[in-house]
Amino acid sequence: MRTPQEPQIDSNQELLAISAATLIGGLFATMPAAGGFSQSAVNQSSGARSQVAGLTTVVLAVLVALFLGPVLSLLPQASLAALVFVAVIGLIKVGDLVRLARISRRDFWVAVATAVIGLTAGCCPRSGPAS
Numbered sequence: 133m134r135t136p137q138e139p140q141i142d143s144n145q146e147l148l149a150i151s152a153a154t155l156i157g158g159l160f161a162t163m164p165a166a167g168g169f170s171q172s173a174v175n176q177s178s179g180a181r182s183q184v185a186g187l188t189t190v191v192l193a194v195l196v197a198l199f200l201g202p203v204l205s206l207l208p209q210a211s212l213a214a215l216v217f218v219a220v221i222g223l224i225k226v227g228d229l230v231r232l233a234r235i236s237r238r239d240f241w242v243a244v245a246t247a248v249i250g251l252t253a254g255c256c257p258r259s260g261p262a263s
Contacts, residue, residue, distance in 0.1 A: 176223075
């Protein structure tokens with residue numbers, strides 16, 4: 133969530149940047165560029181004020197994947213999910229949802245549906261063809 137001291141976010145500029153990153157990443161078979169609740173939660177709670185925080189996060193994520201990947205792969209998925217939920221829970225503002233419900237019922241339900249889909253999509257294992 134943007135604080136009053138931060139500059140206004142230009143959604144067109146953000147969409148253009150994500151699109152450009154996705155297009156360039158497509159040339160190298162990378163995953164699509166996107167933001168996430170957990171990244172925002174970590175940056176917000178640490179007091180990040182610039183894009184250097186994102187670069188630092190990338191470097192640390194690569195180091196963790198390289199050196200702690202084998203250890204983390206032994207953890208149950210529920211434990212890993214709990215770590216993400218702990219990081220994200222601070223972003224959920226019930227008061228803001230109540231205020232949104234008073235202002236616009238439709239926008240409230242869109243926000244609730246988006247949150248539910250964001251928290252649950254991909255959580256259930258897909259059944260593949262029987263071997």
